[in-house]
Amino acid sequence: MSHMKNTMYLSCVLSLLIWVNYFFIHQEIIFVLLFSVLFILLVVLTSQISKFISSSIEPKNGDTMSVVDNELIHSVIFELQQFIHQEVTIVENELQRTKVIVSDAVTGISDSFKHLQSLSEDQQQMIKLLISHSSSMGDDNNSSLDSFVTDSNKTLDDFVGVIINTSKQSLETMIYTDEMVIQFDSIFKLLSQVEGLASQTNLLALNAAIEAARAGEAGRGFAVVANEVRNLSVGSTELNEDIRTEINKAKEIIAKLRNSVEIMASADMTSTLEAKDKMSVMMSHVEQVNIQTTTSVEELAIIAPQITNAVSLGVRSLQFEDLTRQSLESLQVNVSSLHEISDVLATFDKQPNIAIHQQLIKLKETCQQVYRETQQAEDSRSVKQLNMDEGEIDLF
Amino acid sequence: MAVSSRLSGDDKELVIRIDERFDFSLHQQFRDTYNSITIRDLTYTLDLSQTEYMDSSALGMILLLKDHVELYAGKLIISRPSETVRKILEIAQFQRLMTIE
Structure with a gap:
C-alpha cells in the first residue's frame, strides 16, 4: 500500500516538474525524460493497483462464506x-x-x-x-246442494199451491153443502105438508068411521075401509117421522162434514212462512258457499x-x-x-x-x-x- | 162486523174490507158480499189494511172471489196488506194473479 502511495506522490512530483519545464525552462530533453519516467511510474502503479484489487476481492468470495x-x-x-x-x-x-x-x-x-x-x-x-x-251429492243426476235447495224451494211452492187449491175446493164443497142443507130444509117443508095431508086423512078416516057406525049394519063394510084408511094415515105419519129422523141424521153428518171441510180448508200458513224464510236463508247461504x-x-x-x-x-x-x-x-x-x-x-x-x-x-x-x-x-x-x-x- | 162491503155510487168499485182475522169463519159472510153482484167491468178492491192474520182458507176465498170477478170481466185489487199478510200472498204467488198495492 505504501509503495503505491509513494509511486503516486512521485508521479505527482514528476507531473509538476513537467509543467514547470513547460512553462519556465522549455527544455525538450527534460520534458521527454520526465515524461518517460512518469509513464514508467504510471505503468508500475497500474500493475500495482490491479494486483491489489484482485488480492482484495478474492479472499471475500472464499470457501467459508459459500x-x-x-x-x-x-x-x-x-x-x-x-x-x-x-x-x-x-x-x-x-x-x-x-x-x-x-x-x-x-x-x-x-x-x-x-x-x-x-x-x-x-x-x-x-x-x-x-x-x-x-x-255434488254423489248421485248420478249430478245434483248439487244448489239444485237441491232450488228443488226444495219449488216443492215448497208446489205444496203451498196444493194447500191453497185444497182450501178453494173445500170452500166450494162448503158452498155445495150449504146448498144441500137448504135443499134438506125444503124437504122438511114438503114433509110437513105430507104430515098435514096424513093428519087430514086421519081426520077424514075418523069421520068416515063415525058416519059408517051411524049407518049401522049397512056401513059395516065402509067402517072397515075407513079403519084401513086411518091405519094408512097413521103409517104414513110414522113414515114421515122416520124420514125426518133420517134426514136429521143426515144433517148431523153434514155438520160433521162442515167441520172436516173447515179443518181441511183452514191450514195455518205460519209454519209455511217460516219454512219459506229458512229456505231463502239457505238459498243465499248456498250461493255464498258456491x-x-x-x-x-x-x-x-x-x-x-x-x-x-x-x-x-x-x-x-x-x-x-x-x-x-x-x-x-x-x-x-x-x-x-x-x-x-x-x-x-x-x-x-x-x-x-x-x-x-x-x-x-x-x-x-x-x-x-x-x-x-x-x-x-x-x-x-x-x-x-x-x-x-x-x-x-x-x-x- | 168482520166483513164489510161498500159499492160506490157510480157502480164502478166494490170495496170489501176485512177485520183482524181472515179465516174460515168468514167464508159465508165473505161470499155474501159479492155473490149477488153481477155488474160487469166492476173493480173489486179487497182492503186488507186491518187484517193481521190470514190462513189458507182466506187464500181459497180470494181465489173464489177471483173466479167470480173473472166471470163478470171485472178486476181484482188487493189493497194495503200488512207485512205478514203480504208475505203470505207472495208465498202463494198471488202477485202473479192479481194486483197487490
Missing part, C-alpha cells in the same frame, strides 16, 4: 417447505370437508324440495276431491303453479352445488400445484450433494411448468363456468 449461505438457504427452504406443506394440507382437508358438507346439504335440500312438491300435489288432489264431493268455493278453487289454481315454480327455482338454484364443486375441484388442482412445488423444495434437504445451482434451476422450471398448467386450467375453467340463471335444468 458454506454458510448454502446452509441458510437449505434451512430456509426446509422451513418454507414445511410451512407450505402444512398450510396446503390444511387447505386441502378443508376443501374436502366443504365438498362433502355442500354435497350432503344439497342432497338433503333437493330431497326435501321433491318431497315438498309431491306433498303439494297430493294436497291439490285432496282439495279438488273435497270440492267435487261438496258440490261463490267462496269458486274463489278458493281459483286461488288454488293460481297457487299450485306458483308452488311448482318456487320448487323449480329452488331446484335450479341447487345447481350452485355443481358450480361450487367445480370451483373446489379446481382449487384442489391449485393446491396440488403447491404440493408439487413443495415436493421440489423437499428435495433440497434430501439431496444436499446436488449442487444448489441445479436445484434452483429445477425449482424454477417446475415453477414455470406449474404456472403454465394453472394458467391453462384457469382459461378452460372460465369457459366452463356458467351463470346459474342460464341453466334450465328441471329435475322433475
Whole structure:
C-alpha cells in the first residue's frame, strides 16, 4: 500500500516538474525524460493497483462464506417447505370437508324440495276431491246442494199451491153443502105438508068411521075401509117421522162434514212462512258457499303453479352445488400445484450433494411448468363456468 | 162486523174490507158480499189494511172471489196488506194473479 502511495506522490512530483519545464525552462530533453519516467511510474502503479484489487476481492468470495449461505438457504427452504406443506394440507382437508358438507346439504335440500312438491300435489288432489264431493251429492243426476235447495224451494211452492187449491175446493164443497142443507130444509117443508095431508086423512078416516057406525049394519063394510084408511094415515105419519129422523141424521153428518171441510180448508200458513224464510236463508247461504268455493278453487289454481315454480327455482338454484364443486375441484388442482412445488423444495434437504445451482434451476422450471398448467386450467375453467340463471335444468 | 162491503155510487168499485182475522169463519159472510153482484167491468178492491192474520182458507176465498170477478170481466185489487199478510200472498204467488198495492 505504501509503495503505491509513494509511486503516486512521485508521479505527482514528476507531473509538476513537467509543467514547470513547460512553462519556465522549455527544455525538450527534460520534458521527454520526465515524461518517460512518469509513464514508467504510471505503468508500475497500474500493475500495482490491479494486483491489489484482485488480492482484495478474492479472499471475500472464499470457501467459508459459500458454506454458510448454502446452509441458510437449505434451512430456509426446509422451513418454507414445511410451512407450505402444512398450510396446503390444511387447505386441502378443508376443501374436502366443504365438498362433502355442500354435497350432503344439497342432497338433503333437493330431497326435501321433491318431497315438498309431491306433498303439494297430493294436497291439490285432496282439495279438488273435497270440492267435487261438496258440490255434488254423489248421485248420478249430478245434483248439487244448489239444485237441491232450488228443488226444495219449488216443492215448497208446489205444496203451498196444493194447500191453497185444497182450501178453494173445500170452500166450494162448503158452498155445495150449504146448498144441500137448504135443499134438506125444503124437504122438511114438503114433509110437513105430507104430515098435514096424513093428519087430514086421519081426520077424514075418523069421520068416515063415525058416519059408517051411524049407518049401522049397512056401513059395516065402509067402517072397515075407513079403519084401513086411518091405519094408512097413521103409517104414513110414522113414515114421515122416520124420514125426518133420517134426514136429521143426515144433517148431523153434514155438520160433521162442515167441520172436516173447515179443518181441511183452514191450514195455518205460519209454519209455511217460516219454512219459506229458512229456505231463502239457505238459498243465499248456498250461493255464498258456491261463490267462496269458486274463489278458493281459483286461488288454488293460481297457487299450485306458483308452488311448482318456487320448487323449480329452488331446484335450479341447487345447481350452485355443481358450480361450487367445480370451483373446489379446481382449487384442489391449485393446491396440488403447491404440493408439487413443495415436493421440489423437499428435495433440497434430501439431496444436499446436488449442487444448489441445479436445484434452483429445477425449482424454477417446475415453477414455470406449474404456472403454465394453472394458467391453462384457469382459461378452460372460465369457459366452463356458467351463470346459474342460464341453466334450465328441471329435475322433475 | 168482520166483513164489510161498500159499492160506490157510480157502480164502478166494490170495496170489501176485512177485520183482524181472515179465516174460515168468514167464508159465508165473505161470499155474501159479492155473490149477488153481477155488474160487469166492476173493480173489486179487497182492503186488507186491518187484517193481521190470514190462513189458507182466506187464500181459497180470494181465489173464489177471483173466479167470480173473472166471470163478470171485472178486476181484482188487493189493497194495503200488512207485512205478514203480504208475505203470505207472495208465498202463494198471488202477485202473479192479481194486483197487490
